[in-house]
Amino acid sequence: MASPKSSFLVRNFLKYSVIFGEGSKGDSAYLLKEGRVExxxxxxxxxxxxxxLKPVSMFGEMAILLGDEKRTATAVxxxxxxxxxxxxxxxxxxxxQSPPMISTLLNVLVHRLKTATSKSLRVPNIFVGICNxxxxxxxxxxRNLNYLDSLNYLSSSFNTNKETIDKVLETLEQEKMIEFRMNxxxxxxxxxxxxxxFAAKAAEKRKGL
Known part of the structure; x- marks a missing residue:
């Protein structure tokens, strides 16, 4: 994996230190380089x-990826x-921009939306989450996704019903961001x-939160 951007802050935490707490403001994601995090x-x-978590793992991304400023879990x-x-x-x-140096991490983020953590926590803004x-x-x-697979995937990932996901998809279609097709x-x-x-819409929605 490529070295992190030089402007990123490298932080050291002693054993049993709280990195962030549930309910605290979430304005950062973290990449674990050494140690273990619960x-x-x-x-x-x-x-x-x-x-x-063990190296190399990303955590704390849910708050910023899904448009909610509050942490939904505690990291120690x-x-x-x-x-x-x-x-x-x-x-x-x-x-x-999705530069090559973090393309793997972005794929990991998509996968982690399906983990037990995301299934157990209510997602605060479904529209922002789907856009991202x-x-x-x-x-x-x-760019061409199976409709039923996507519906099941998003419903499971965001711990919500398919009707809610379908309404967001209909909104995206009305705004000409997606098209429904037949293969x-x-x-x-x-x-x-x-x-x-999608990134622009997510950013716009964040400002209104």
Whole structure:
């Protein structure tokens, strides 16, 4: 993996230090370079551990990727750890430009929307989340998506019903950001028209939050 951008802040956390707490302001994502980090959340008065991260892992991205400024989980260093802090502005710029140095990380972000963590937490803004996911797919050459697969994937990832996802897709179609098509197998598909528009719409929506 390429070295992180020189302007990124490298931070060291001692064992059992809290990197960020649930409910705190989320304006950064983190890349774990050394050590181990526990991701957890209080549920029904008990701590539920979602993941134990090892290098190289990204965490804390949910707050900025999905347009919610509040952290939905707590991150604690289980041993002396070194992380690279990526501020929101830099993160959003990377989503728009998708340079090769982080293409792997962007694919990881899409995958992590399907993990137990994202399934267990309510996503605060579905529209922003879908715009950013479509940006990631489009930047990696996936502009024609199977409709039913996408509906199931987004519903599962964002822990919401398919009707809610469908309404967002209809809105995106009305705004001419996507088209519904039929493939050679007569299956309904979603075609992403202008990839840059999704990042712009997500940014516009964030300002209104």
């Amino acid at each position: 991701i957890s959340k209080m549920m029904d008065g008990k701590k539920k551990v979602f993941a134990i 260093a289980l041993e002396d750890s070194k992380v690279v802090e990526i501020k929101n502005d830099d993160f959003q710029e990377y989503i728009r 996911v479509f940006t990631l797919f489009g930047k990696h050459g996936n 050679d197998q007569r299956e309904k598909t979603i075609y992403l028209i202008e990839i840059e528009d």
